[in-house]
Amino acid sequence: MLDTSAKPTGKAADVTGPSGTPSRRQRRRTAKVGEQVPRHLRAHRTAYLMITPMVVLLGIFVLWPLAYAFYLSFFEISFYKDAEFVGLDFYTFVLTDPDFYDSLFVGLKLALMVVPTILVLALLLASFIATLSKRMAAFMKTTVYVPAVVSSVVAAIIFVFIYQDEGFANWFIGLFGQGPLAWLNTATTALPAVAVPAVWLGFGVSTLIMLAGILDIPESYFESAQLDGANFWQRTWYITIPSLRNVILFLLVTGVTLTIQEFQLPLVMTNGGPVNATNTPNLYIFNSFRDGTPYATSYSLTAALLLFLVIGTISVIIFRVVSSEKSSDA
């Protein structure tokens, strides 16, 4: 709160000196105002100054476009005519379009297939790597990380070949007298078929993050448990997983939000088909945008903003349901 006791009186002493330097009273006021700034803000002044450029850039390149996008969503945008104000029309259009909900449902189903699979695989693999010698662990870490550096477009093309009639997938099920299956052209198999490369691309990084978390758990916990006769599964269930709570939460939130927004894999592998079975929200928005009319531009913009709200809400729900805690050693 500002110091209101120092009201201006109009006396000579309050007036700025002839040289333009602040009077004694003004200096006192400035000092008092400075003292009113909370101590923690004053203590971190340098830090705030250092992050200022980033905040400004964030404002210019993230917050302002976002706010402007919300503003534009109330217009039918044309590049040749004045934009027409249509109020909430496009929100109504998107929210009454069954295809929008279908795409969200597809995104959620994909996340449900991909994220838990990655978490389980990463946990098991990280627990295994943690038990290896230094040299073997280094080799395994490099190996599991390799898919992470493969372009998802390349991965998509590779998996398209794998799913072909004469591809590896059909050869493999053929060993059991099954198939061939039209993996990418049947509504029931297309989404799981897209989920497989998504898991392949994502589990390497998750394993390394999980491994870092495991290596942070004090070795004494495991030694004590082992002395008490706990086997690998018991140690994992009672020590590793609870200790990795925050890591798992991080992987869960980022995994769900990224998977719902999966775009390149379904675009290259199925273009959203068959019968929209792999039409993820971003692909739906992208295909809506690829039409030359002002309607298409405004519609896809509004759908993108609504998707932002949906994913934000899902993230908040996950945080609420799986609340994080401080590490036991923190």
Next chain:
Amino acid sequence: MRLRRLRVLVVAAAAAGSLVVAGCNSDSGSSGGSGDSGGTAEITFWQQQFEPYQQKWFKAHVDKFNASQTAVKVKYQVVPGDTWQQKLKAAQAAGTQPDVATTNYGGIPAGVANGQFAELDGLLPDKAWSDIKENVAGFVKVDGKHYAYPMLVEPSTVLYYRTDLVKAAGLDPNAPPKTWDELLTWAEKLTKGKVKGMTIASVAPDLGWSSWGLQYNACGHLPINDDWSAANAKDPCYTKLFEFYQTLFQKGWIPQQPKVGYPDATPYGQGQVAMMANGSWAVGQLKQSFPALIKNTAVAPFPSIDGDASKPTATLGGWTLTVDSKSKRKEAAAKFIEYLLAGDPAIMADFFRQSGFSKYTVRTSVDQALANDPAATSDPFMKIISEKVVATGKAEPAYPFDISLAFATAIESVMKGKSDIPAATQKASDAIDRVIKQQRLKGTAPKG
């Protein structure tokens, strides 16, 4: 604290994603980015990427045009089809859109309604317009005014078949199927081992446009009223169309996982299928990439629902050149179009020769130029396609593709057993009605 951090993260992530869309703002900026230098008007020309020979042809004639005079200089750029809309929208938002661009017939009415194209009537001489064939003239007109100059037409659906395989299956290659039922019989008999009986579109984006001709064939109309006031997708006359596609897919007479899209003739060229439904452009691909197959290939009009050859089975798609309404050099742009598409008939005749006579002229004078060309008159496919397919072809519909996609999704849904015909057509009908309402289409059907 955690929540605040989360909010910042969520806002940052989503905003970054929105940047691309937000970048396409509604600034009604200035015209194209081309400039003038030393009395020469520079214009930009964007061509959507087509078959490789087309790029060569365009490049060669742009160079010739630039060398032929000093008043106009064309800056030529090829843009891949899958990035065309994004790139064009970004340029329109920035005010750097091209002066001249390739535009398909179906995109003209919507572009005119949006104010995107300049009227060309005063910019091209009358004789250029009178040279256009009567059945195509209406494709480039909206409310009686010309907004594009047509380049070619290409029917979307022709039947190609392997005469050697047909003979081997005990069928008569000189008596191709005339009805859909006969075609199904041929497809069944020609499916042997790894060779499928035929190939046809089987995914919604391809079905959306490649089935227009067959929709006309089945019902005499498309799944929307003539004045675009209501959906007409539940008409029982479509039942046979759905069953035709469904039988082909579910009996396994077409590839279950097509490796390429409908316009690509590779599976036929590589001997994976015995028959192929494809556009006339496939002739060019076969001649250039699979020349050995030509002697064993015959073409025929695609069969009709009941054998009536006068009913359309194909739509006539094709490309035009348009001038942007914001171009500051409309006269210069029109001069280029006049040179390339509407001037010396030999230039376009050269184009059709390059295409292997897989596309068809829209100008009477070019027809005359080709009539004296032995390569054209002796072509085994040209006569059949131009006289029996182009002659009965209908113009592509000008309504938004969302309508085509809604109906095509219904076809795909029935094909792949996702839903039955009544449920699929009801869904398509609802979707089409929604498009009509949201895009305010009622009463906006172009009258030519």
